[in-house]
Amino acid sequence: MLSYTIRRLMILVPMLIIISFFIYGGLELMPGDAVSYMINPEAAAELSPEKLDALRDSLGLNDPFIVRYAIWFKGVLKGDFGYSLSSGVPIRDIVFDRLPATLELSFIALILSSLFGSLLGFLSAIRKGSIADHSLTVIGMIGVSIPQFFFGLVAILIFALKLHWLPVGGRLMPEYVTYWDRFPHLVMPSLVLAATMTAGVMRYSRSSMLDSLNKDYIKTARSKGLPEWRVNLVHGFRVALTPVVVLVGFRLPTLIGGAVVIEQIFQWPGIGNEFITAVRGQNFPLVMMIALFSVTAVLIASFLVDLLTAVLDPRVKLS
Amino acid sequence: MDKDTIIEVKNLKTFFYTNQRCNKAINGVSFSVKRGKTLCIVGESGCGKSVTASSIMGLLPKLSRIEEGEINYYSEKHGKLRIDQLEQNGPTMRTIRGGEIAMIFQDPMTALNPVFTVGGQIGENLKYHTKMTARKIRKKTVDLLSDMGIPAPEQRAKEYPHQFSGGMRQRAMIAMAMSCHPRVLIADEPTTALDVTIQAQIFELMETLKKDYGTAIMLITHDMGVVTELADDVAVMYMGNIVESGTVEDVLRKPAHPYTRALLSSIPVLGKGKQQELEPIKGSTPDPYDRPVGCQFQPRCDFATDKCGTAPVEESCGDTHSVMCWHYREVMNHEGK
Numbered sequence: 001m002l003s004y005t006i007r008r009l010m011i012l013v014p015m016l017i018i019i020s021f022f023i024y025g026g027l028e029l030m031p032g033d034a035v036s037y038m039i040n041p042e043a044a045a046e047l048s049p050e051k052l053d054a055l056r057d058s059l060g061l062n063d064p065f066i067v068r069y070a071i072w073f074k075g076v077l078k079g080d081f082g083y084s085l086s087s088g089v090p091i092r093d094i095v096f097d098r099l100p101a102t103l104e105l106s107f108i109a110l111i112l113s114s115l116f117g118s119l120l121g122f123l124s125a126i127r128k129g130s131i132a133d134h135s136l137t138v139i140g141m142i143g144v145s146i147p148q149f150f151f152g153l154v155a156i157l158i159f160a161l162k163l164h165w166l167p168v169g170g171r172l173m174p175e176y177v178t179y180w181d182r183f184p185h186l187v188m189p190s191l192v193l194a195a196t197m198t199a200g201v202m203r204y205s206r207s208s209m210l211d212s213l214n215k216d217y218i219k220t221a222r223s224k225g226l227p228e229w230r231v232n233l234v235h236g237f238r239v240a241l242t243p244v245v246v247l248v249g250f251r252l253p254t255l256i257g258g259a260v261v262i263e264q265i266f267q268w269p270g271i272g273n274e275f276i277t278a279v280r281g282q283n284f285p286l287v288m289m290i291a292l293f294s295v296t297a298v299l300i301a302s303f304l305v306d307l308l309t310a311v312l313d314p315r316v317k318l319s
Numbered sequence: 320m321d322k323d324t325i326i327e328v329k330n331l332k333t334f335f336y337t338n339q340r341c342n343k344a345i346n347g348v349s350f351s352v353k354r355g356k357t358l359c360i361v362g363e364s365g366c367g368k369s370v371t372a373s374s375i376m377g378l379l380p381k382l383s384r385i386e387e388g389e390i391n392y393y394s395e396k397h398g399k400l401r402i403d404q405l406e407q408n409g410p411t412m413r414t415i416r417g418g419e420i421a422m423i424f425q426d427p428m429t430a431l432n433p434v435f436t437v438g439g440q441i442g443e444n445l446k447y448h449t450k451m452t453a454r455k456i457r458k459k460t461v462d463l464l465s466d467m468g469i470p471a472p473e474q475r476a477k478e479y480p481h482q483f484s485g486g487m488r489q490r491a492m493i494a495m496a497m498s499c500h501p502r503v504l505i506a507d508e509p510t511t512a513l514d515v516t517i518q519a520q521i522f523e524l525m526e527t528l529k530k531d532y533g534t535a536i537m538l539i540t541h542d543m544g545v546v547t548e549l550a551d552d553v554a555v556m557y558m559g560n561i562v563e564s565g566t567v568e569d570v571l572r573k574p575a576h577p578y579t580r581a582l583l584s585s586i587p588v589l590g591k592g593k594q595q596e597l598e599p600i601k602g603s604t605p606d607p608y609d610r611p612v613g614c615q616f617q618p619r620c621d622f623a624t625d626k627c628g629t630a631p632v633e634e635s636c637g638d639t640h641s642v643m644c645w646h647y648r649e650v651m652n653h654e655g656k
Contacts (some may be wrong), residue, residue, distance in 0.1 A: 219431070222416070223421070225415070
């Protein structure tokens with residue numbers, strides 16, 4: 001197990017290098033560069049091409065692709081992520097500023113959706129064909145099919161504009177207020193995000209549980225005279241759990257990468273929101289770093305999922 | 320009423336309901352399981368063997384129902400019990416199931432839960448049927464595995480099913496079934512998924528258990544060789560009926576039903592070489608939703624006459640031998656056909 005862990009972590013390094021290369025290369029393909037962003041078009045039109053070129057030269061933009069990549073990557077390794085083109089703020093500060101907001105939102109949603117999703121899914125599998133099962137299936141279908149933005153907007157309309165129970169959006173800075181002051185701002189975005197995710201987890205865990213309950217070992221368990229709860233919750237549930245854990249595990253990185261839609265709708269100052277702004281403004285360094293962070297999160301999550309599967313399922317051997 | 324009788328099934332009818340159609344999976348079956356004896360139930364796939372077992376175990380699926388008849392279980396503790404009237408997952412049925420009537424299944428590869436240790440799964444049975452402490456349960460589990468001829472039982476008890484071979488898993492299943500010394504062991508084609516040498520070992524093991532504990536065995540199989548080896552009594556099933564039953568001598572030496580006869584002559588004999596002619600039973604099993612009128616075997620039967628249009632009744636054709644055929648005398652006297 002330990003040697004496997006070490007080996008997997010070592011594979012992460014070359015993978016990250018390759019991926020970072022592709023991210024850098026991909027952004028290179030976009031029209032325009034840092035200079036075209038820094039100088040407004042009218043001013044740029046007045047500057048002579050020689051001057052612009054001199055400016056590019058001084059910024060190192062005329063260097064070959066590989067050289068520029070190497071310089072950037074060296075900086076990343078040193079923890080120097082570069083500066084945001086729009087504000088001049090170090091990217092590291094931006095990320096550390098925005099990350100807590102995203103984590104706060106997404107972990108609440110992840111925990112709620114995993115708990116309720118799997119619970120409801122397993123229940124509806126055990127009571128297959130009952131009214132509860134049918135209504136949960138319908139609710140699940142609705143939850144999966146309705147887009148988050150619509151769901152979010154309806155929630156704002158009802159709970160913020162009509163009922164005035166909750167604020168429309170935004171997030172209060174933790175430095176100035178107590179947690180309970182901030183809490184109402186968190187309720188709607190996290191619940192809307194959790195609700196849409198719950199639907200997915202629920203459908204998945206229902207089918208996983210149904211699958212497990214149809215297996216022969218369930219009949220064996222019954223033939224031993226075990227009470228029904230033990231047959232379902234111990235023998236059925238334990239096997240059905242593994243795929244659900246895998247699903248939830250693979251959701252981790254998407255949450256860190258930002259629940260983009262939800263953050264936009266509720267004006268939540270998280271990574272996802274920042275990412276959208278950066279892409280729109282051709283803020284290359286910031287886009288690259290956020291993409292790189294997301295990729296790292298994906299790699300780490302898939303590694304965690306592998307470890308967890310091995311812990312949950314004795315048939316899986318790590319080697 | 321024989322005092323050795325443990326389970327007595329009388330005119331059992333179990334029907335399955337799907338899409339508003341009714342499959343009369345078992346249509347009036349009677350037999351009894353006796354202490355220290357092996358009853359073999361033989362028949363082709365879909366004839367109702369497994370449904371019979373499930374009816375006794377109270378493990379029928381939701382879409383099926385016992386429509387008629389009785390399953391009497393003569394319990395040491397409670398006296399006579401009507402299993403068919405007990406709640407399938409009720410407390411009484413649960414004490415009987417696994418504790419007094421145990422079952423092993425066809426495919427040991429899938430019958431054990433992959434995520435629990437073998438020892439744990441055997442111990443679970445003890446936990447629910449005895450008052451043993453956790454430590455005693457662990458010790459007993461190891462003893463059981465070693466009784467089943469599993470080497471290094473202490474190590475093996477901690478292993479998972481996927482670390483066991485097919486034969487080992489079936490032994491573990493038997494250990495699980497035998498853990499509470501049940502009075503009846505129902506084995507539903509226990510060796511179909513295993514190779515022949517392992518088959519022999521498993522049967523040997525079951526024989527020993529029968530001798531040592533006086534366990535009654537109800538063995539479901541479609542292998543006539545197995546019947547010859549193990550059975551004391553045989554019941555031949557066809558389309559939900561027991562068409563012939565008796566001691567193994569009766570049924571195999573003097574088959575009285577055309578189906579039994581046909582079954583026996585369709586078996587290849589070792590040593591006769593590849594020139595021997597096998598006689599398959601002509602036609603195929605009828606659609607359970609579109610059954611023939613009268614005798615169910617009539618369309619495939621060499622002895623069929625107009626009389627077979629009405630369902631035959633069970634008739635005795637010897638002290639211990641009974642058959643459900645209008646023409647059993649002809650069948651019994653008909654040599655060399």
